[in-house]
Amino acid sequence: MKVGIVGLGLMGGSLAKALKKYSIASKIFGFVKNKEEEKEILELGLVDELLSFEELKSRVDILILAIPVKAIISYMQDLRDIDKINENLTIIDLGSTKEEIILKIPKNIRKNFVAAHPMAGTENFGPSAAIDNLYEGNTVVLCNLEDNSKIHKDKALKLFQQIGMRIVQMDAKSHDIHASYISHLPHAISFSLANTVMNHENPKEIIALAVGGFKDMSRIAKSSANMWSDVFFQNKKNLLKALDEFEKNLKNLKELVKNDKEDELKELMKKANSLHNIL
Amino acid sequence: MKVGIVGLGLMGGSLAKALKKYSIASKIFGFVKNKEEEKEILELGLVDELLSFEELKSRVDILILAIPVKAIISYMQDLRDIDKINENLTIIDLGSTKEEIILKIPKNIRKNFVAAHPMAGTENFGPSAAIDNLYEGNTVVLCNLEDNSKIHKDKALKLFQQIGMRIVQMDAKSHDIHASYISHLPHAISFSLANTVMNHENPKEIIALAVGGFKDMSRIAKSSANMWSDVFFQNKKNLLKALDEFEKNLKNLKELVKNDKEDELKELMKKANSLHNIL
Incomplete structure (x- = not known):
């Protein structure tokens, strides 16, 4: 399984480390908007390769949006054309708030888009903040899963279970x-x-x-x-x-x-x- | 050197443990008002012997008051007759506030009475909360030391240094x-x-x-x-x-x-x- 991660700070970088630790992905690709972070990410060995966003979304089975909520809402617009690429692409966002994100998911990717909030963090940020045990033993909240198709829901559940998280389901409002x-x-x-x-x-x-x-x-x-x-x-x-x-x-x-x-x-x-x- | 500790909860019990760890006292005596705590204190081996308050103050070189501020103010009245007992007795209180304590120290023991506040603690309390490294590496504030005679000041400074504390001097108001x-x-x-x-x-x-x-x-x-x-x-x-x-x-x-x-x-x-x- 190939995983792509958009944003490689505390959340995305730590996820990349957990995927490696548990040998969950055959390849981990990354994309960051801030070019200055690229060198650091490669030196830290967080991903196998950094790609453009366009390339990333066409080459992975799971796409993780590990960026702030505003950015998630902006990037999801670039995924509208997903049915031209790969209907099996599972998209998971890790945003800290969920109601607005869910309201703004484009209709044609609603079934693919799993809204998740891992209840884990530290006060540090940026690629150097990534640690390999951020998620282990913590809770991830998955919201409004009834709007996802089974294949995407199952892929997301499996991923979070494999990195050692306890899963709680809840509506976005709650x-x-x-x-x-x-x-x-x-x-x-x-x-x-x-x-x-x-x-x-x-x-x-x-x-x-x-x-x-x-x-x-x-x-x-x-x-x-x-x-x-x-x-x-x-x-x-x-x-x-x-x-x-x-x-x-x-x-x-x-x-x-x-x-x-x-x-x-x-x-x-x-x-x-x-x-x-x-x- | 014999040390007596009044109150063997988090602060007093942890001090007893530190005194043992660093072999600072030849004997550690204790007194607690609450009879129900006595068995626990002896089982935990916090002190060599529990005595009455009367006996305690006559048998030690340093008397520590590790009790709440109100109780410190009440017990200091029972130490008024100190010059009949032992003018070399150093009294140290570990109360969390210092201004009122210092105002209320009886005149005849003012030189003996060192007002200290170790900036250390946990959320736990009672004898079972005592740990042997509570004080190490932390700061103790000693207030208004100019009102102590040299012998008592030096004994207090040495004691806190021996258990690994950094000493800060300050007036009680500050x-x-x-x-x-x-x-x-x-x-x-x-x-x-x-x-x-x-x-x-x-x-x-x-x-x-x-x-x-x-x-x-x-x-x-x-x-x-x-x-x-x-x-x-x-x-x-x-x-x-x-x-x-x-x-x-x-x-x-x-x-x-x-x-x-x-x-x-x-x-x-x-x-x-x-x-x-x-x-």
Whole structure:
């Protein structure tokens, strides 16, 4: 099986590594828009060969779009002519939000196009961020699979199973709501926590005392501004709702501290503790 | 050298383990108020012997108060008669806030009493949370050392150096401000993030998608409600200020998302990224 990957950063590059690790593809081809990344990708040995997008789509059995959501929507337009090429081509996107992507898939490739979101990542980005165990043991959400034909659905399921992922099926709308709480809200908080310190008059003095809690909570504030601004706007409605709810919870805690409500503050903390009974 | 430790949870128990690991004490004695913990402490072998508080303070060279701030302030009153016992007794507290502690140290033990805050911890608590490498490589803040006599200052410095800690000296006021940003604010945020999910109608469905970012950011929401409500009230003024600043930063991010200000949102994220140049 030949696999083509568009975008070879954290997600695409790590997928290429996993495909190699488990000997899943006979050939891995890649395409990146940014010419400056090509040398690095080849030096890292992420793919067997870099091709043009035109060539790539005609030479593979599975085409992975491992690029930001906006770019996915733009590239899917170039796949409209798929029935002239290869109706067996399975297309899988790894975008962080799913509702808009699914709305915009051209009709003639709807059966081929599997919408996936692997719930995996690090704060690093670009080809050098690729690691060979990013996906193993993590969950991938596959959305609206009822709109795919069996051959394409099965190919996608098999691929994610082979790289060690747990599969969860969900409609795109629910995915985007859940992702806003589990991924987008934490990023918004982490960026804001980092800026609270950076806007202080002496960030270095504060940072000198940094411990595990702060380091953990500011880690994802290192994430790519280009990628995350795209995600925030794609999932704007859900993110704003999650932010409102978080603000309410934080304000509630603040009022309890302000008004010396010790028992109620302890109750609030114990409720928060209980998250870890289900996590 | 004989060391006595009051409180054998995460901080005190881990200190006992470090003292053993580096053969720093000839004997380690302990005292805990909660009788139910005694069996566990002896089974874990954290101390050589558990004594009454009266006996403990008369038999050791260094007395460590590894208990919440409120309890530290209460126990220090029982050490007023120290000059009848042993003027060479060094007392070190490990409380999370320092300003109020220092204000309340009885005059006749001021020279003996070293105010310390090891910037180390995990979300776990109680004797079973003790680990032997909690302190190694981390920073301890020692406050207002100019009020200690040389012998006590030197004993405290040596002890923390021997267990592998980096020493930072600071006045108590600055410590409490810095700690509010680096430790107390992150805890307030983590509790609130956990509750945002727990207050949702389907927390389990959301949690099913939990990834590294969310897990890291909710880890310290598991921290002890008793200890942290105490810390929040002790450092109320500084925490409320840090919370206000964080809320402003978060609101700013929210407005940029709401109003589609892409360039400004990217700038905000890039500023957050820059934290990691100094962390």
